[in-house]
Amino acid sequence: MNNISYVSTRGSSDKLNFRDVVFEGLATDGGLYIPDKWPKLDIHKIDSFSSMSYQEIAYEIIKLYVDDSLSKDELKKIISESYCNFDHDDITPLIHSHDNQYFLELYHGPTYAFKDIAMQFISRLMGHYLENDNRNINILGATSGDTGAAAIEGFKNITSAKIFILHPHNKISEVQRKFMTTIESNSVHNIAIKGSFDDCQNIIKKIFSDTNYKISKNLTAINSINWARIMCQIVYYFYAMSRLPNNKNTLFSVPTGNFGDIFAGYVAKKMGLDIKMFNIATNENDILTRTLQTGIHALKNVKETSSPSIDIQISSNFERLLYDITKDSEYVNNLMHELKNKKVYNLDESILHKIRQSFVSNSVSETNVRTTISNLYNSYNLVVDPHTAVGYTSSIDLRETYNNIVTLSTAHPAKFKDTVVDIINNDNFVTKKIHDIINRDEKMTILENDVSSVQKFINTSV
Ligand SMILES: *Cc1c(COP(=O)(O)O)cnc(C)c1O
Numbered sequence: 001m002n003n004i005s006y007v008s009t010r011g012s013s014d015k016l017n018f019r020d021v022v023f024e025g026l027a028t029d030g031g032l033y034i035p036d037k038w039p040k041l042d043i044h045k046i047d048s049f050s051s052m053s054y055q056e057i058a059y060e061i062i063k064l065y066v067d068d069s070l071s072k073d074e075l076k077k078i079i080s081e082s083y084c085n086f087d088h089d090d091i092t093p094l095i096h097s098h099d100n101q102y103f104l105e106l107y108h109g110p111t112y113a114f115k116d117i118a119m120q121f122i123s124r125l126m127g128h129y130l131e132n133d134n135r136n137i138n139i140l141g142a143t144s145g146d147t148g149a150a151a152i153e154g155f156k157n158i159t160s161a162k163i164f165i166l167h168p169h170n171k172i173s174e175v176q177r178k179f180m181t182t183i184e185s186n187s188v189h190n191i192a193i194k195g196s197f198d199d200c201q202n203i204i205k206k207i208f209s210d211t212n213y214k215i216s217k218n219l220t221a222i223n224s225i226n227w228a229r230i231m232c233q234i235v236y237y238f239y240a241m242s243r244l245p246n247n248k249n250t251l252f253s254v255p256t257g258n259f260g261d262i263f264a265g266y267v268a269k270k271m272g273l274d275i276k277m278f279n280i281a282t283n284e285n286d287i288l289t290r291t292l293q294t295g296i297h298a299l300k301n302v303k304e305t306s307s308p309s310i311d312i313q314i315s316s317n318f319e320r321l322l323y324d325i326t327k328d329s330e331y332v333n334n335l336m337h338e339l340k341n342k343k344v345y346n347l348d349e350s351i352l353h354k355i356r357q358s359f360v361s362n363s364v365s366e367t368n369v370r371t372t373i374s375n376l377y378n379s380y381n382l383v384v385d386p387h388t389a390v391g392y393t394s395s396i397d398l399r400e401t402y403n404n405i406v407t408l409s410t411a412h413p414a415k416f417k418d419t420v421v422d423i424i425n426n427d428n429f430v431t432k433k434i435h436d437i438i439n440r441d442e443k444m445t446i447l448e449n450d451v452s453s454v455q456k457f458i459n460t461s462v
Contacts, residue, residue, distance in 0.1 A: 002039070002063075002064060002065070002066070003066060003067070004018065004035050004036065004039070004064075004065060004067065004451065005017060005035075005036050006018070006020075006021040006027050006033040006035055006036065006143075006227060006238075007030035007033065007034060007035075007036050008027035008028075008032070008033065008034075009027075009031040009032050009033075009034060009319050009320060009322075009323035009329060009332050010027065010029040010030055010031030010329050010330075010332060010333045010336070011029070011031070011329025011330065011333065012029040012255070012329075013027035013028045013029045013031065013034070013086070014059065016026065016033060017067055017069065018065065018066045018067040018069060018070075019067070019070075019129060021033050021070040021126060021227050021228070021362065022124065022126060022129070022226070022227075022228050023129075023137075023220055025221040025222075025223045025225055025226055026221075026223075026225065030336070031292040031319070031323075031329070031333075032225050032227075032294045032316070032317065032319055032320050032323075033063065033227045033326065033333070034227070034323060035227075036047070036272055038270040039064035039065070039271060040269065040271055040272050041060075041064075041271050041272045041273075042272065043272070045060070045066035046238070046241075046242075046272060046273060047389070049238055049239070049241075049242035050188065050242040050243070052242070053178070054083065054090060054091035054092060054235070054236075054239050055079050055080055055083055055091070056219075056233055057081075057238050057239050057242070058079050058232075058235045059075060059076055059079055059446075061231075061234055061235050061238060061271075061342075062075060062079070062121075062231060062232070062235070063075060063257055064271075065231050068349050069129070070128070070214065074128065075165060078121065078124045078125055078128060079121070081124055082120040082121040082124055083120065085109075085110055085120075086109050086116075087108050088105070088108040090105055091108065091117075091234045091236075091239075092105060092106050092108070092117070092239055092240070092404070093105050093245075094239075094240050094244070095409075096145055097376075097377075098380055098382050098422075099399070100399060100403060100404050100405055101392075101399070101405055101407070102244070102404060102405065102406045102407070103384075103388065103392075103404050103406070103407050103408075103409045104236060104240045104381075104407070104408050104409060104410045105253050106408060106409060106410055107113050107385075107409060107410065107411050107412040107415075109153075110150075110153045110433075111146070111149040111150050111151075111179045112179070112310070112409040112411060112412035112414065112415045113146040113150065113410060113412070113415060114233070114261065114408070114410045114411070115146045115147050115149075115150035115151075116150045116153065116154075117150050117232055117233060117235075117236065118150075118228065118229040118230075118231075118232035118233060119147075119150035119153070119154040119229075120150075120153075120154050120385070121228070121232050122154065122226070122228050122232070123151070123154030123155045123161075124154070124158070125228065126155075126158065126161065126220075127155075127158035127159075127161065128310055129158060130158075130160035130161065131160055134217075135152070135160065135321075136162075136218060137160065137161050137162075137218045137219070137220045138163075138164065138215060138217055138218050138220070138458070138462050139151070139155060139161055139163040139164065139165070139219075139220050139221075139222050140163075140164045140166075140204060140207065140208075140218050140219050140220070140221060140222070140248065140458075141163075141164075141165055141169055141203045141222035141223055142165070142166045142197065142203070142204050142223075143165055143166070143172075143180075143197075144166050144167070144168070144172065144197045144308060144309065144311075145167070145176040145308060146176065146309050146411065146415075147171045147222075147223075147224060148165040148167055148180050149176060149179035149180045150198065151163060151165065151222050152165055152177070152179075152180050152188050152190075153183065153385045155187070155188070156183050156185040156187065157185070158187075159187070159215070161187065161220075162187045162188075162189065162461070162462060163187060163188055163189065163222070163456075164189045164191060164458060164461075165180060165188075165189070165190055165191065166192075166193050166200040166203060166204065166454070167180065167190070167192055167193070167197075168189075168192070168193055168195060168196050168197045168199065168200055169192035169193055169194050169195070169446055170192075171196065172308075173308075173416060173418065174418075174438070175415050175416075175417060175434060175437070175438070176402040176415065177442075178438055178440065178442065179415075179437060180444075181442035181443055181444045182437055182440040182441065182442055182443075184443075188443075189445070189456065189457075189461055190443065190444035190445065191444065191445050191446075191447055191454065192444050192445070192446045192447070193447055193448075193449050193454075194223070194446065194447070194448055194449050195449035197347050199449050202452050203288045203449075203450070206451045207219070207451060207454065207455065208221060210324065210390075213455070217301075217458060217462055218462075220234075224258045224260055224316065224317075225258075225316050225317060228450065229260060230260055230264045230267065230320075231264075232265060232315070233260065233261055233264035234264045234265075234267050234268045234271070236263045237252065237264065237268035237269075237273060237275065238268055238273055239271055240252075240406055241274075241275065244404055244406075245448075246403065246404075247274070247404065248274070248276075248403055249276050249402050249403040249404070250275055250276055250277075250402060250403060250404040250405075251276060251277045251278070251279055251395060251398060251401075251402040251404070251405050251406070252265050252275060252277075252278050252279065252406050252407075252408065253278075253281050253392065253394055253395035253398075253405060253406070253407045253408070254278060254279065254280065254281055254391060254407075254408045255281045255282075255307065255387040255388065255390045255391040255394075255408065255410055256280045256281055256282060256288060256307055256310060256316065257285075257310035257311070257312040258312060258314070258315055258316050258317050259280075259288070259315045259316065259317035259318045259320075260317045260319070261408065261410070262278055262280055263317045263318075263320055263321060265278055266321065266324075266358060266359075266437070267268075268279060269358065270324075276402060277358065277359070277360060278358055278359050279359075279360050279361065279362060279391075279394055279395045279398065280292065280359055280360070280361035281361075281362065281363075281364065281390050281391040281393075281394035281395065281407075282310065282361065282362070282363040282364070282390070282394070283305045283306075283307045283310055283311070283363065283364055283366070283369070283390050284303050284305055284363065284364075284365060284366060285300075285302060285303055285305070285310065285311050285313060286301065286363035287288065287300065287310060287313055287315065288315055288318065288361050289345070289361040289363040291318075291361075292352075292356065292359060292360065292361040293361075295346055295347040295348075295352045296344065296345075296346055296347075297318075297335075297339065297344065297345050297346070298343065298344040299313050299314070299339070299343040299344065300313060301313070304362065305366055305386075305403045306366060306369055306370075306386040306416070306419045307368075307369065307385075307386040307387045307389075307390050307416075309387060309410070309411070310387060310390065314339075319332060319336065321355065322335065322351070323391075325351055325354045325355065326351060328375055332344055335347075343445060347440065356357065357407040359404065360398070362389045362397070362398075363391075363394070363397065364393045364394050368393050369386050369389045369390055369393065370372040370423050371393075372384075372389040372392055372393045373386065373389050373419075373420060373423045373424065374388070375393070376421050376426060377415045377423075377424045377454075383413045383420060383424065383429040384413055385409070385410070385411040385412060385413040385415060385416045385420065386416055386419055386420070387410045387411050387416075388407060388408075388409040388410060388411065389409070391408055391409070392407045395407065408439060411436070413429050414429060414430045414431055414434045415434075417429075417430050417434070445457060
């Protein structure tokens with residue numbers, strides 16, 4: 001289809017084609033892959049999206065990023081299969097709640113968080129390539145909750161891939177865990193590590209740094225920085241804008257951890273979509289809010305909040321924005337080394353200025369998250385999860401400035417039911433599916449917090 005290639009933000013890895021970028025997480029130079037140019041859509045094309053389905057829009061967007069390793073019909077088939085088991089016909093319905101406030105519900109996939117939108121597609125795409133090559137892989141990843149479930153759900157029927165997901169033992173919500181551990185499939189392996197999420201990630205990093213081991217076991221990483229995830233998420237910004245009655249002067253408010261979801265919106269803008277502004281909504285882990293205020297990007301310790309999927313200090317995809325704004329991989333390299341060595345970097349005033357042309361950022365306290373969940377329920381009979389509450393609350397002071405505010409609703413409230421029930425004193429929003437999952441048998445292996453026990457487990461399972 002196209003002649004697009006993918007370059008590393010740090011400039012010293014080889015360019016990749018689409019098919020290879022799907023299987024590569026991190027570039028060998030430590031950078032993230034990004035297309036060498038942004039495909040543009042003209043205004044007539046974008047206008048025509050208002051009469052297209054989500055799947056049709058997805059095809060129009062994704063086809064611009066793939067190459068001839070995938071035919072048009074193959075792409076259409078993968079899109080159609082990826083979104084056939086969502087529980088809403090619109091896939092990501094745009095809900096008008098009141099005044100100029102909208103919610104883009106991204107949680108209608110099988111594991112109730114927006115991660116399904118990319119994972120359903122990527123698992124089938126990888127399965128397609130593997131089948132063509134008659135190749136098998138073993139997928140390895142760590143999760144703090146939502147990504148692992150979406151990945152397991154996506155890959156459970158892909159016969160050419162086994163999947164191993166590490167999560168921190170007793171440190172994720174019951175519903176998050178059960179979404180992973182109740183799946184019946186011989187190719188799925190859940191490993192609970194006696195340690196923290198950081199410990200899980202360190203084990204994965206160490207295993208992947210052993211190149212011989214990685215090759216001998218056909219290991220592929222599944223993580224939050226894969227380009228294909230961003231690509232899939234661009235689609236719903238086009239979808240949302242096509243459904244707004246008048247989309248001029250619209251702000252998107254995005255609960256942000258790793259900066260992947262909001263970066264996808266920025267890419268949509270680069271492709272020609274007329275989005276006025278993005279609000280980087282943060283909880284008390286406010287590193288990006290501080291960065292936009294001061295230009296100083298300084299790491300602090302992670303705080304545990306009611307919105308755990310955005311309890312993050314290292315916001316990996318921010319690197320992609322820095323690269324896109326500067327097109328200077330040496331500059332990006334220097335910043336990332338400073339962050340690693342000194343836990344802080346300073347942005348040049350000119351770069352901060354460019355970031356502020358597309359982004360604002362506001363952080364939300366735990367108290368205000370709870371107040372919002374309660375207010376939205378009492379005033380509008382709307383039940384939102386804590387991440388969505390961060391997104392909504394974070395843009396409250398901006399409502400006069402924009403014609404429309406679209407908050408990305410990133411998880412179903414039932415996924416965080418203990419927090420939500422505690423606030424609204426009612427569990428009617430908990431679906432039958434969640435009740436069923438809670439009662440199902442679980443399958444997982446609890447392992448010590450060390451590399452060799454995980455390697456031993458993999459050796460006996462592949
Ligand atoms: C992953 C996640 C986020 C954060 O998305 P990023 O792309 O990491 O910024 C927000 N909300 C929920 C529910 C998530 O699972």
